[in-house]
Each structure stands twice: as structure tokens, then as C-alpha cells.
Amino acid sequence: MSTHQLELPALHSNDPLGFLAALGVLELTSVALDQAVRLSWRGLAAPAVLHTEHPLTLDELTELLVGFLPHEPGKELLPVAPGILGLPRHTAPGSPNDGLRMPIEDAHQLLRGFAAAERLHNDHRARWFAALVNQLCITPAKKVKDETQQEQQEVNDQSDHIRQKGPVWYTESTPLFAASGRMTLTNNWFKAAEQCCRDEAHVRTALTAWIRVADYTGANLDHRSTGDAAMTSDGKPSQQGVPGATWLALHAFATFRLTGDATTSAATAWDTSAELPALRWPIWTPPLTRTAISALLEHSVIRGVDPAHATDALTELGVIGICSATRTKLSNSYGPFEPGRMLWP
Template identity: 55%
Template sequence: MPCHELELPALVSNSPLGFLAALGILQLTTHDLDQPARLSWRGPDAPAILHTHQPLTHQTLAELLGSHLPDAPATEPLPLVPGILSLPRTGPSDALRMPIDTALHHLRTHTRAEREHNTPTAHWFTALVNQLSIAPTEKTPGKALPARGKQPDLYTSSTPLFGRGGQMTLANNWTKAAQECSEDPTHLLAALTAWRRVDGYAGANLDHHSTGDAHMVSHGKPTQQGVPGATWLALHGFATFRLTGDGTYAQTTSWDRTTPNGALTWPIWQPPLTTTSITALLEHPLVRTPNSDPAKLHNLGVTAIYAAPRTRLPQADGPLQLSLRIHP
């Protein structure tokens, strides 16, 4: 069966936002194409290549991706797997931090639906809600502290790929990205071909350039300048990463906790890979171990590895920094 290649010039391998957006494309198109799409890279600091069994143009791909935009982002920002990002808050500021018993109940429900109806809800739930890293939450307003000797309620954690601060939650960032793309569908085409920054759009702390320093804009005032289309795609890329832990300390595929604020680390590769193969590569010990044998990485098809540390604001997580190539 013939295979068609589509270069995505705006999604370059040394950009954390570009890398995540490329993964998001695979997640969104998995159930739309006759055969699962695959992804590769032209090389270090070079664009992503989408491999499909049917020919696609940038325009037709943008339209295919746009078919997954929610009709009512504020009500259900993730219609691909409804009922996760639209969960009500149960105490903490982020609904994805929930009592562990509640999380396990949801997981059993989603697992049964995935088994019986082949929906990816359980897969997505475990990529956004970590039941293997639990801790007491802050005191909920209006709720008394637990009695002496009684254990406090234990709450799940969520993915560290999203940087939180203030009233920011993953759900409201997803909603805002979807609203921007719904109001102007050309954002999705621009995400693939040439990014177009939007004044006042903050993004989701995945792109250092979205901070919009004063010298970067014509009016000379600092303003947020995010890329809605690429951000919306990148958020869907979170489903590629697994959340694990030992009950207290969380672990996430490709998230390096040895740096003060954490860092996203990722390889790029030459052979075209599906989402399942990409997750396996991201978790490979050679990719996750510093100073691995270059010859063995080459045998895996890895051509470069990058890291983008998380910045820190006074009372919040900051955006991912510009990437550093750590191999070769």
C-alpha cells in the first residue's frame, strides 16, 4: 500500500510546542484515517513529517483536525473523550485533582466503556489524572479540618506537562485554545505551516515565546502572544505520555524531575512511528538515561534529544524554556 508524506514546516523538532503539536496530530487522526498515521522528523532542528496511506494536503489535514473542535468549548472542551475535562471541581482549584476514591470510580467506568465500545476514554483519563501520586490537598473553604487522628483526604495529581498558576487549569486553557480555533479556523492551518501569534492569547505555558516581551511587539508593551492552533494540538499530545508513580512521588514519560522545576525531554527519530511506538521510544531506558551510547541510540533511530526546562514565576509555573540539544 502506498505511503504519502506531508511535511509540516511549522512543527520543528527543537520546539517543545512543535513537538507536542505533532504528537497531538497523531492522537486526533488515529480514528479518522483508514490506517493509523505515523510520524518522523527530517532531522535535528527540522520539521515533522506525517506519513499516511491516503494523500493529504495541509488544508485537508487542517480541516480533518478542525472536525474535532468542540461545539461548546466552555461546556465540553474535549469532545473526543467527553466527561474528563468537564468534571466538576471536588475541592482543589483543578478538577483533575480529585479524591482517590473518586478517581478510581471514574477509571473503572472509563475502562469498562473502552473495553465494550472501543472508546479511548480510559487512556485519556490516565494521561491526565495520576492515581499513583496522591497527597492531601489544601483546606477547602467551608470544610472543617479532619479530626485529630483522622487521615486527611488524599487527592490525585495531574500531568506536569501543563504549568499551573493562579486560576489557570488545564480545562480552562483547553477551552480557550478551542475557542480561538473555532472563531478562526485558519489557526489550525497556520499551526502546520507558519505560526501566527495572537495578542492577548496566553497559550498554556508550553512556549517561551508566548510571554511577549515588550521589545517583541510593535506597540512596545508586554503582552501574551500565544499560538492557538499549535497549543490546541499540543494539548492533545499529552495522551502520548504515561503518568506513573509509587503512591507519593509522581513520574511522567519524558518529564525530568532532576532539575529544580522539571523539564520536558524528548527524542526525535528517523523511522516513521505510530503513537504506540512513540510512547515505547519515549520510555526506552537509553532515551531516559543521560550520556547513553550514541551507537545504541542510532540503532533506535534516534537522531537527537532535546530538553526544555520549566521556568518559574513568583507564584506560578512559567513557560517551558527554549530547548537545549543534549544529544548529540
């Protein structure tokens, strides 16, 4: 079956934000058109290409994507999988400040319900929940250092109950998002969606020519959003993120399968072999669907230590390059991705 091609000139294969944003476009377009939309790349450090059954212009694509913007960002941030980003935070002492980090028993119960809805009604939420809530890595509640006397009394009153059940273990979220300070994935999603709702042109410029917005952080997906003094017109440091590209990139998280070893959170294409973790991804030329891309990201050849020893296998897969972007390190957390670098060829 012949397909029609649409180049996305601002989304480059060797850039972590561009790569993730292209996957986000594929995710949302596949849902909007209800067909096997495909994605490829023009080459190394080259734009993404969207393949559809019928012709699609940049204006038409922008309109499709804008249709996924939340009508009220404060109420529902993820219309394609409603309710997940609005999950309430667990309020027990020492619990995380992120609603996606919940007691493991709650996560199991929610996933069972979403999986049943998927079987019965083709509901999308099970896939999204599994991509944002990592149940293969759990951490205990933090010890509360400065509890008030009343809080301490409440804990004492429940001591017998606590001893019976043991500590509460909380899920982690996706490692693709680096939370610094009191950042959460939900509030960063809100900030990106809010900017795009305020000016829908951000969605189109994400595809064609990025426009940076002062004082927008960029969800730690883009090293250029840190905006040091040399990058600003007034010579003063300022955050300068790209709201449209960031909003699209956050939707790419559904492509990555979460993994872990109970204590360390990981994901497909997440490389933890060095001191700092890194996003590792292939550049391919054959048009691939979401499912095929997920399989490629997980392929042992892509994740191998030295891709130069697997040139023939990579070529057979249609891969022309492998890139990596390492997380930066802040004082108490990880920061934005460093620029993408070519691991192979």
C-alpha cells in the same frame, strides 16, 4: 505497504511546542482516519512529516483536525474523550480548584468505568483519563485559613465522620501542564479551543506558519508567548500565544504515561534530575505510530543520564537527536518552557 508523506513545515523537532503539536496532530489524525498513521522528522531542527495510507493535503488535514474542535467549547472541550475535561470540581473545604484533581477513590471508580467501556465498546476515555489524572501522586486537602463561622461549624458537625475516614487525598494532573495562579488545564484548553473556534484558520497556520495572538497566554507551553516588550510592536509587554499549535499540543498529552512516587508527579519524558523539571524527547527518522512513540519516549536509553555513551543504541533505534526544554520558574509556580536545547549529538 507504501505510505504517503505530508510535511508540516511549522512543527519543528527541536521546539517543545512544535514537538507536542506534531504529536497532537498524530493523535487526532489516527482517530479520524482509523488507521496506523505515523510520524517522523526531516532531521534536527527540521519539520515533522505525517505518513498516511492515502494522499493527504494540508487543506484536507486541516479539515480533519477542525472536525475535532468542540461545537460549544463551554460544554464539551474534548469530543474525542467526552466528559473528562468537564468533571466537576470537588467542593469540600480545601479541595483543589481543578476538576481533574479529585479524591483518589473517585478517580479509581471513574477509571474502572472507563476501562470497562473500553473493553466493551472501544471507548477512548480510559486512555485519556489515565493521561490527565495522575493517581500515582496524591496530596491532602489544603488547610483553610479563613473559614467563616458557618463553615467551621459544618466541619465540627462532621468531625466524628472525618476522624473515621481520615483526610481526603487528591490526585494530581499531568506535570506536562504548569498551572500558575488559578490556572487549570481545563480553562487553558477552553481558551485555546475558543480561539480556534472563533477563527479556524488558527488550525492551518499551526501547521504552516505560526501567527501569534495578542493577550493569549499559550498554556505555559511556549516561552515566546510571554511576549516581553522587545517582542511587541508597541514596545509594551503582552502575552502572545499560538492558539492552534497550543490546542494541538494539548492533545499530545495522551501520548505520555503518568508516573509518580506518591508525592511527586512525573510522566514519560519528564526529567526531574535537575533543580527544575524538563521535557526530554528524541528526534527520530523512521515513521512511528502513537504506540511506538510512547515506547520510544519510555526507553531507558532515551532517559539515560548521558546519551553520548549510548550512541550506537540510539542509532539502532532510529534516533538522531535528543532535546530538552526546562520549565521556567515564576514566583509561586512553574512557568513556560524555555527554548529547546540539544542534549545529543
